Amino acid sequence: MSRTPKPLIHSNIAYSTPDRIVVRGKDLPNEVLGHMNLGDFAFLQLTGREATREQSAMFNAILITLVEHGMTPSAIAARMTYAGAPESLQAAVAAGLCGLGSVFVGSMEAACRMLSEALPYTSADVSDADLERIARDTVAAYRERGAIVPGLGHPLHKPIDPRTPRLFQLAADNGMAGRYVKLMKLIGAEAERASGKTLPINATGAIGAICCEFGFPWRIVRGFGVMARAIGLVGHIMEEGEKPMAIEIWQRIEDEASAHLRG
Amino acid sequence: MSRTPKPLIHSNIAYSTPDRIVVRGKDLPNEVLGHMNLGDFAFLQLTGREATREQSAMFNAILITLVEHGMTPSAIAARMTYAGAPESLQAAVAAGLCGLGSVFVGSMEAACRMLSEALPYTSADVSDADLERIARDTVAAYRERGAIVPGLGHPLHKPIDPRTPRLFQLAADNGMAGRYVKLMKLIGAEAERASGKTLPINATGAIGAICCEFGFPWRIVRGFGVMARAIGLVGHIMEEGEKPMAIEIWQRIEDEASAHLRG
Amino acid sequence: MSRTPKPLIHSNIAYSTPDRIVVRGKDLPNEVLGHMNLGDFAFLQLTGREATREQSAMFNAILITLVEHGMTPSAIAARMTYAGAPESLQAAVAAGLCGLGSVFVGSMEAACRMLSEALPYTSADVSDADLERIARDTVAAYRERGAIVPGLGHPLHKPIDPRTPRLFQLAADNGMAGRYVKLMKLIGAEAERASGKTLPINATGAIGAICCEFGFPWRIVRGFGVMARAIGLVGHIMEEGEKPMAIEIWQRIEDEASAHLRG
Amino acid sequence: MSRTPKPLIHSNIAYSTPDRIVVRGKDLPNEVLGHMNLGDFAFLQLTGREATREQSAMFNAILITLVEHGMTPSAIAARMTYAGAPESLQAAVAAGLCGLGSVFVGSMEAACRMLSEALPYTSADVSDADLERIARDTVAAYRERGAIVPGLGHPLHKPIDPRTPRLFQLAADNGMAGRYVKLMKLIGAEAERASGKTLPINATGAIGAICCEFGFPWRIVRGFGVMARAIGLVGHIMEEGEKPMAIEIWQRIEDEASAHLRG
Structure with a gap:
């Protein structure tokens, strides 16, 4: 009685065929879109299970708590990055996320x-x-x-x-x-x-x-902070695009940091 | 009649005092937590407005569509990064997001x-x-x-x-x-x-x-893809932690790519 | 007269065997280490050719020019990131590099x-x-x-x-x-x-x-700026570890940015 | 006898005036360009001291050793990222660096x-x-x-x-x-x-x-690996631009990873 060995490269998250897109066993267009909110879909993506009503309420609340914490080092890094590479919004979010490490999240x-x-x-x-x-x-x-x-x-x-x-x-x-x-x-x-x-x-x-x-x-708990903060950072980048502060911050810091050297 | 000029560093997103945390004019603990889902809060964070019921349905559906697209280059990059730096989950998500540029999002x-x-x-x-x-x-x-x-x-x-x-x-x-x-x-x-x-x-x-x-x-539209995919990538990293594929991918590619040089 | 088709995954940069490491056709331990400087090796890595004496002088000068430009947005982003994730120095460098886009490099x-x-x-x-x-x-x-x-x-x-x-x-x-x-x-x-x-x-x-x-x-020209600035950013992170400024910057910006909201 | 307190935001690395650029006390155009190689300048940037002849030989050799290690997870992540965002070369390097963590460097x-x-x-x-x-x-x-x-x-x-x-x-x-x-x-x-x-x-x-x-x-030792590998990654990205492998890798992995789900 032979058994096929598990393939070495093997994921249970999602698959697509010409007419279907299935995530965690659910048909995305028909069973998910219009039926779930983003927090619930995050729960499904991460756990492979549908959230109960109670889990949905609690998980959405946790993620929302982590979205926005003001003008954090992470938001400042994202804005600084966007000022230099406005064509790469994704890199500005990435830069902001890089600092969600042992100290802050x-x-x-x-x-x-x-x-x-x-x-x-x-x-x-x-x-x-x-x-x-x-x-x-x-x-x-x-x-x-x-x-x-x-x-x-x-x-x-x-x-x-x-x-x-x-x-x-x-x-x-x-x-x-x-x-x-x-x-x-x-x-x-x-x-x-x-x-x-x-x-x-x-x-x-x-x-x-x-x-x-x-x-x-x-x-995986740090991941909740990372995915929630990605939302917050897009908000900061959108505001930076309309009301920039990065260049002003840069100039102030540059001036002050090397004042003693310029003499 | 003088007017105070607008400060140069100025954000309308959020503020905190010892007993309050306010995002886009809403008291986070009391007016948001338990009252909104994650997609609605993303809408608030980005636009400063509360989503109507219709906007909520539509915006959640858009974001959900963008969370998970299978074993994309972005997911592979995140898994490769996690294999090298499992202590920096945030950097693995960041690496995965960096490629959401002109070609894919x-x-x-x-x-x-x-x-x-x-x-x-x-x-x-x-x-x-x-x-x-x-x-x-x-x-x-x-x-x-x-x-x-x-x-x-x-x-x-x-x-x-x-x-x-x-x-x-x-x-x-x-x-x-x-x-x-x-x-x-x-x-x-x-x-x-x-x-x-x-x-x-x-x-x-x-x-x-x-x-x-x-x-x-x-x-800002690219930002929707970036924040949604951050959720998807945490799912891939969680799976990579349990059922790794990065090392196997690495070895196969390394072997094949330089076979003609090793002779 | 058949010919083997070129493999689809195929790199000409380097290969290793148990007793050899060869980069761009040169034996790394014996033909490179002790014989080249870092700028010359960068030239070899990028072009596959050894730099002439003149190319070496010029290429080293170009790269050196790009290493350090003061307290740039890129350096600030790296320092902000390091403050949050000091265990992930590589992520702080990465965050600093993300902004080397259309505006600055x-x-x-x-x-x-x-x-x-x-x-x-x-x-x-x-x-x-x-x-x-x-x-x-x-x-x-x-x-x-x-x-x-x-x-x-x-x-x-x-x-x-x-x-x-x-x-x-x-x-x-x-x-x-x-x-x-x-x-x-x-x-x-x-x-x-x-x-x-x-x-x-x-x-x-x-x-x-x-x-x-x-x-x-x-x-590829932007790449010269990116690789040179990576060196500069490690210098900034090293200084941030000894004489931190990120937290002070954060607090000033946080205070100023939301002063009008706190009332 | 009063003393001016050290400013809170304070860097000893570099400064500029209209006619000068000074890094670690050296006039960049006149005392550095044409007089140092990249490895020596890295030593100066990081330590504030000029390398002796012996330190120069050794430090250049260390950095060169770390530039290129073949088709590593880091190189694969950079190539994957470049395939999605070829307009953001810097983000591809950043993605590759993010994985230089506890496992590989x-x-x-x-x-x-x-x-x-x-x-x-x-x-x-x-x-x-x-x-x-x-x-x-x-x-x-x-x-x-x-x-x-x-x-x-x-x-x-x-x-x-x-x-x-x-x-x-x-x-x-x-x-x-x-x-x-x-x-x-x-x-x-x-x-x-x-x-x-x-x-x-x-x-x-x-x-x-x-x-x-x-x-x-x-x-700071990890930083040597990070800055050296930035050079190596630019080489991989340059090759990826000329002889792409990322899309082929993606398709193979996608096919294999979800074969059991597509049935």
């Missing part, structure tokens, strides 16, 4: 990783006492190696990050405020207790926890 | 440009005879300079591109099958007549026309 | 294109009178379509760009001040005469002309 | 880091016995945490990497075969002894050790 990934490693998705039911113990151990481990617990605190949004209660409320409304949301809250409280500082859960901590409720592998 | 932009230059958004009402004349003139001008009319024909999807009738039906359902959709169809028919070839309107031609119905400036 | 490419299209590389000998006529026709054609003649004028370097006389002197010293350098000078003089403005040849005009002396296809 | 950085952390640059003289002890401890620490010692072994170049003896010979010829080259060799020998495998020092191990001889901070 990483804390979301780090929160998801922390939670899913402290309490694996395959774990059996845990009691509240278990969660409290896990929270204590987790915070202690971060403190022992001098690392910052991800997903806590915010330089501007004080005393609370206004996105957090709203995201947690949506999680509760959609049946997704389970053990990971609980654990994130316990970790926040324990980090405050242990450090003596006010450390409210920020948006990336809330999103990291909700990503665990979805069961997403932590490695 | 440009025809959508070019179709929108062709239509909006042939019939400016500010034009008064035009008769069907006017549209027929514009179509003839447009096709003649492209043919005269030996250029390809954008948005027509497809190497695989024959005799028709299955996305086109569905997009045009959605445009009709949502009151957006106006003079630009008409003009695109007339241009397609005229191009077929003049060239003697079968040239069905492809998805990028349909989207270019519908973007004109929205009144989008042609310069 | 394009004039070099445009000058080379203008000259090599006005006087094709395959042209027979031309008299001075021919060159003068070509210069007049070229400038007239640009003026007629309202376009700027590339390679002329500079916002800061007035009355002359100090790199230009030096590059032209090196061209003369190395037997490369031929008909393209002459033509560029004639075009500059004609553009000044026709416009009544002072339009000295800038560095990109000089480089464009010298690239024509080499016989480089204009499509 | 990282081992050079990792070797430099391993060596400079095991034996800090500020260390006093060490005896051969000290070096042997450091080598043993280093290998033991890697083995204990199940990590691969960087800079050793090569999938193709067996039993030795032909670049390594040549790079070490150049180091010896130029007075740079000091304690870090010695330590790298001892680590290689110890790793072979401890693992029972043949683990010759590869090119990235040799370069990592020589970078330590220069005293470069390990964080």
Whole structure:
């Protein structure tokens, strides 16, 4: 009884024939267009499953939270790039995305990783006492190696990050405020207790926890920030095309940075 | 009566205060999260206006059409990049986006440009005879300079591109099958007549026309493809992480490309 | 008499075997390392030929001219990206390169294109009178379509760009001040005469002309700027790691850009 | 006695005035062009110091080694990108660079880091016995945490990497075969002894050790690979423009990857 070996180059995402385009098993023109919104289709593209009504509400909210954060380094890089290569809008978006790394979008990934490693998705039911113990151990481990617990605190949004209660409320409304949301809250409280500082859960901590409720592998969580920010950056580039600021920024920085050399 | 001059560095997209995050005039936590889907928020981010129900349906359909096109050069570039730098998922998406230029996403932009230059958004009402004349003139001008009319024909999807009738039906359902959709169809028919070839309107031609119905400036149309494809690429990278193909592709190409040199 | 068809995937640049690495026909360890400088190896990589002593002097000078231009939009984009993803230095360089398009590096490419299209590389000998006529026709054609003649004028370097006389002197010293350098000078003089403005040849005009002396296809000329600037950007990133400015720039711009919204 | 505080935005790399362009204290037209090669200027740009004759020979050799490695994932990504956006050569180079991360260029950085952390640059003289002890401890620490010692072994170049003896010979010829080259060799020998495998020092191990001889901070070492590979990628793009392979690769992969879905 022979079996055909799996081909080495093999993708399950999509295929086309002359009269069909099928993504994740769905006929794109007939089963998707007009029937789904962009967030739901992103869910389908990434997971291969159709979002339930609750997942749709929650996943759209997560992605929307990540679209636009003001005049970030990422937006500035995109605008600088567009000023030099306006014929390559795609390269300006790409430049803006390149900086979504460990510093700015990483804390979301780090929160998801922390939670899913402290309490694996395959774990059996845990009691509240278990969660409290896990929270204590987790915070202690971060403190022992001098690392910052991800997903806590915010330089501007004080005393609370206004996105957090709203995201947690949506999680509760959609049946997704389970053990990971609980654990994130316990970790926040324990980090405050242990450090003596006010450390409210920020948006990336809330999103990291909700990503665990979805069961997403932590490695892909950064991707949500990347795809959402691509939308935000197109908005910045559109505005840069109409009301440019890149050249003015350049000249100011150039002038100031080398003033001491020009003497 | 003096007026403060507009500051040189000036953006109307978003702002934050300690307790608020406001995007395009809307309070993000309270007025957006849980109330909009991702496509609608993209519309808000880009235009500063809330999408009507019809615009929402149409804009989500356009973006979804652009998310996933199979194992494209863009997806291959993203997977190759991820194989070398798995710690920089954002750079893999960026690499994949860099190639969305004149060849692969440009025809959508070019179709929108062709239509909006042939019939400016500010034009008064035009008769069907006017549209027929514009179509003839447009096709003649492209043919005269030996250029390809954008948005027509497809190497695989024959005799028709299955996305086109569905997009045009959605445009009709949502009151957006106006003079630009008409003009695109007339241009397609005229191009077929003049060239003697079968040239069905492809998805990028349909989207270019519908973007004109929205009144989008042609310069931003490529951006829709870029932001949608960012979603698609995260899906490819997620699959590459689980079922890698990049290394196998690399070895095959390396072997074949230099076989004649190794002798 | 059958012939093997050329393989479809086929590169003539390099190959490796267990004990050899050969680039452009040269054994890398034994014939290149210790025998060439980086500029000469770039010439070999790009052209497949070894640079003569004169070509080496000139090509190294061209590339060096393009390495560092101060706190450019490209350098700012790279620094912004590094601030967000310090673990992905390569992505910061990539982000900085993305903006080397039509506005900032394009004039070099445009000058080379203008000259090599006005006087094709395959042209027979031309008299001075021919060159003068070509210069007049070229400038007239640009003026007629309202376009700027590339390679002329500079916002800061007035009355002359100090790199230009030096590059032209090196061209003369190395037997490369031929008909393209002459033509560029004639075009500059004609553009000044026709416009009544002072339009000295800038560095990109000089480089464009010298690239024509080499016989480089204009499509690759931008690549010289890209590869040289990669070196410059690594320098900026190294400095950013030691004396950061990105966060300070971000905060200033964020504050100023949305001040009118925060009220 | 007051002191002017250092400005917050402050760079020591370069400045321009109407008649001067100065990089790292050198007048670019008069002191650099015609006097330096590209590798030497890279050394100046990065370190602020002029390379000695020995440093020049060694640094040029390191960079050249990193320019071209055949049809790598990086080269494939660049070619794929160029096929989609031939008008944005810079974006194709950027896409190719994005993948120079932990897997493909990282081992050079990792070797430099391993060596400079095991034996800090500020260390006093060490005896051969000290070096042997450091080598043993280093290998033991890697083995204990199940990590691969960087800079050793090569999938193709067996039993030795032909670049390594040549790079070490150049180091010896130029007075740079000091304690870090010695330590790298001892680590290689110890790793072979401890693992029972043949683990010759590869090119990235040799370069990592020589970078330590220069005293470069390990964080910048990846940058040498990035800037060198930018040159290599321009060569690949130039060839892709003349003898394209990207479309053929795309079609083969597309066909194979989704064959099981098309049924």
